[in-house]
Amino acid sequence: MNEKQPQIITSAQMRAMEATAIGTGSVTGLELMERAGTGLVTAILAAWPELARPGTAPRAVILCGPGNNGGDGFVVARQLRKRGWRVALYLYGGAERLPPDARANHDRWCKIGRVNPLPAKPDFGTPDLIVDALFGIGLSRPLTGFDTIFAAISRTQAPVLSVDLPSGRDADARPDTMDWPTAPTSLVVTFHALKPAHAHLRARGVPVIVAPLGL
Ligand SMILES: NC(=O)C1=CN([C@@H]2O[C@H](COP(=O)(O)OP(=O)(O)OC[C@H]3O[C@@H](n4cnc5c(N)ncnc54)[C@H](O)[C@@H]3O)[C@@H](O)[C@H]2O)[C@H](O)CC1
Numbered sequence: 575m576n577e578k579q580p581q582i583i584t585s586a587q588m589r590a591m592e593a594t595a596i597g598t599g600s601v602t603g604l605e606l607m608e609r610a611g612t613g614l615v616t617a618i619l620a621a622w623p624e625l626a627r628p629g630t631a632p633r634a635v636i637l638c639g640p641g642n643n644g645g646d647g648f649v650v651a652r653q654l655r656k657r658g659w660r661v662a663l664y665l666y667g668g669a670e671r672l673p674p675d676a677r678a679n680h681d682r683w684c685k686i687g688r689v690n691p692l693p694a695k696p697d698f699g700t701p702d703l704i705v706d707a708l709f710g711i712g713l714s715r716p717l718t719g720f721d722t723i724f725a726a727i728s729r730t731q732a733p734v735l736s737v738d739l740p741s742g743r744d745a746d747a748r749p750d751t752m753d754w755p756t757a758p759t760s761l762v763v764t765f766h767a768l769k770p771a772h773a774h775l776r777a778r779g780v781p782v783i784v785a786p787l788g789l
């Protein structure tokens with residue numbers, strides 16, 4: 575009996591599903607983003623239970639990008655802070671560039687925490703966890719100028735949770751994108767279903783978790 579193969583959808587199919595769900599009014603983009611953030615935090619606590627122990631105040635560094643992938647990062651920051659984590663959040667790009675759902679979560683985060691601009695040569699110190707919420711399925715071309723940031727992530731030797739995709743990776747794993755510069759990763763949490771890039775990551779031994787969005 576052949577093992578049930580995980581469903582793999584393209585980024586276009588994912589976008590169409592999100593658009594249909596939002597278009598029919600069955601859910602809002604903001605609600606989808608909150609579900610995504612909750613799925614990410616659930617995965618963090620399951621993957622690193624030593625950080626979930628009451629009484630510890632783990633330190634997370636959260637890197638937010640200019641789109642809704644960054645929006646997910648703001649949700650994670652708020653939810654971890656609520657659990658007593660210390661959170662240092664960095665934003666690449668201006669808040670005014672954020673799309674509505676991400677901006678709403680940026681504004682909610684600003685009520686309880688700071689937004690630091692992501693420096694070109696960052697020093698993230700020694701966090702317990704790094705959350706890579708820079709880029710997801712909206713990446714349209716190879717990243718340039720992120721090498722020092724990726725090196726700074728590696729220098730921390732902290733585990734890296736990739737939101738949806740390791741930043742820099744093309745979700746559809748088109749052949750000419752396989753050598754695009756990509757952030758380090760320890761664990762990838764994607765949403766609703768695997769995309770082609772996730773099958774490649776798993777084949778290379780990178781753990782990939784699919785968080786449901788209720789779609
Ligand atoms: N739709 C929803 O409410 C949900 C979305 N999910 C998350 O959203 C991202 C996809 O978000 P999107 O805004 O479409 O794209 P990204 O955030 O991945 O990035 C777009 C952003 O980046 C810029 N950009 C693209 N390529 C480059 C580049 N090479 N260099 C610099 N900047 C680049 C582009 O201009 C945009 O500003 C998805 O991955 C999920 O994480 C929720 O999970 C579910 C709800």
Ligand SMILES: [K+]
Pocket residue numbers: 643706707708709710736737738739740741
């Ligand atoms: K990411």
